[in-house]
Amino acid sequence: MTAPVEMRELSEVECLDLLRTEPVGRLVFTEKALPAIRPVNYVLDGRDVIIRTSADSWASRVAGNVVAFEVDHIDNTSHTGWSVVLLGTATVITDIDTLVRVTDFRDRPWAPGHRDQYLRIQPGQLTGRRLSFTPA
Amino acid sequence: MTAPVEMRELSEVECLDLLRTEPVGRLVFTEKALPAIRPVNYVLDGRDVIIRTSADSWASRVAGNVVAFEVDHIDNTSHTGWSVVLLGTATVITDIDTLVRVTDFRDRPWAPGHRDQYLRIQPGQLTGRRLSFTPA
Numbered sequence: 001m002t003a004p005v006e007m008r009e010l011s012e013v014e015c016l017d018l019l020r021t022e023p024v025g026r027l028v029f030t031e032k033a034l035p036a037i038r039p040v041n042y043v044l045d046g047r048d049v050i051i052r053t054s055a056d057s058w059a060s061r062v063a064g065n066v067v068a069f070e071v072d073h074i075d076n077t078s079h080t081g082w083s084v085v086l087l088g089t090a091t092v093i094t095d096i097d098t099l100v101r102v103t104d105f106r107d108r109p110w111a112p113g114h115r116d117q118y119l120r121i122q123p124g125q126l127t128g129r130r131l132s133f134t135p136a
Numbered sequence: 137m138t139a140p141v142e143m144r145e146l147s148e149v150e151c152l153d154l155l156r157t158e159p160v161g162r163l164v165f166t167e168k169a170l171p172a173i174r175p176v177n178y179v180l181d182g183r184d185v186i187i188r189t190s191a192d193s194w195a196s197r198v199a200g201n202v203v204a205f206e207v208d209h210i211d212n213t214s215h216t217g218w219s220v221v222l223l224g225t226a227t228v229i230t231d232i233d234t235l236v237r238v239t240d241f242r243d244r245p246w247a248p249g250h251r252d253q254y255l256r257i258q259p260g261q262l263t264g265r266r267l268s269f270t271p272a
Contacts, residue, residue, distance in 0.1 A: 024210050024217075024269055028164050028171045035164045035171065035204040039219050041270050068171040074160050081160075083175050133160055134177050 006027065007057070007080075010128030015084045017041065018128065019044055019071055028068035029090075031061070049066060049121040050102045062119070063092045067075070069121050079135050084128035086121060093118040143216075146264030151220045155180055156209055156262065163187065164204035165226075167197070178205070179238065185222060185257040186229070186238045198255070199228045205257050215271050220264035222257060229254040 008016070019025075028037050040051050049069050067090045074081035093099055102118060146154070155161075164173050176187050185205050201228045210217035229235055238254060 004173075015137065023212065023271075026162065026173065026206065026208075029174045030171065030227070034202060034223060035160065035166065036204045037164045037173070037204050037221060039210065039267060040210050063156075066170060068173050070162065070173045072162075072175050074175065085173055086196070088169060131175060133175075135159075 004067050007130040007132055012126050015126050015128040018082055018084050022071050022073060025069050025071040029062040029065060034057060039071060045102050047123055051119045053119060062090045067121060077126040079133045082128060082130050086123040088121045088123045090119045090121050093120050143266040145270055148262050151262050151264040152183060154218055154220050158207050158209060161205050161207040164206060165198040165201060174224060181238050183259055187255045189253050189255060193244045201226060215269045218264060218266050222259040223261040224257045225258045226255045226257050229256050
């Protein structure tokens with residue numbers, strides 16, 4: 001059991017390319033003054049991460065706050081991987097043209113009756129690392 | 137793109153069983169008043185999570201603080217998975233008997249010359265969920 005060796009810092013272009021390869025990331029926020037983390041589906045809209053949630057859910061409470069969003073991929077065979085972390089303010093998307101675009105770009109129907117809410121995280125900071133881990 | 141359906145809350149016993157199946161988790165902490173997250177190797181010592189780090193690294197700065205530690209497994213074929221989140225105070229392990237035990241229980245040599253430092257996270261709260269995600 002050793003600490004992971006951080007092999008290399010990734011460029012922003014590399015980070016964005018890697019973010020496009022995974023469907024699930026982890027939203028990191030503060031809840032009742034305590035650190036909290038939840039896995040969520042996401043898509044990219046340019047450089048921004050878009051997360052769909054319900055208006056009454058935990059995720060909607062993060063709107064207006066600075067959050068982190070992490071995506072990683074660890075290969076348990078080669079014991080290597082990468083981790084990309086985005087830091088930014090989460091905002092609720094209210095512009096209808098934007099909503100249509102972000103819900104449409106994967107050809108999925110948008111059902112307004114579901115009381116869906118979309119959060120955008122615009123990256124103020126985007127960092128990534130290639131990592132090496134110890135075999136279990 | 138839909139929000140994940142949280143299928144079922146997991147019991148503490150289920151959470152601990154799942155924590156034993158993965159080698160890498162994510163440490164969630166606050167750095168310069170901002171949310172931060174890093175993938176790390178870990179092992180369990182009873183109910184506690186043990187993380188090895190260097191005395192001068194980012195991880196050592198979390199000692200004494202309340203942190204979250206998350207482990208998940210998402211199956212990109214079945215689009216289901218689980219996530220376990222532990223919340224507790226991170227402390228530096230200084231007791232030599234404890235150090236020998238946590239470094240020995242996977243038959244790995246402990247090299248004191250490496251200036252290794254071990255952090256313990258004793259779970260004040262341990263929660264887990266089975267999740268369902270939308271296909272990418």
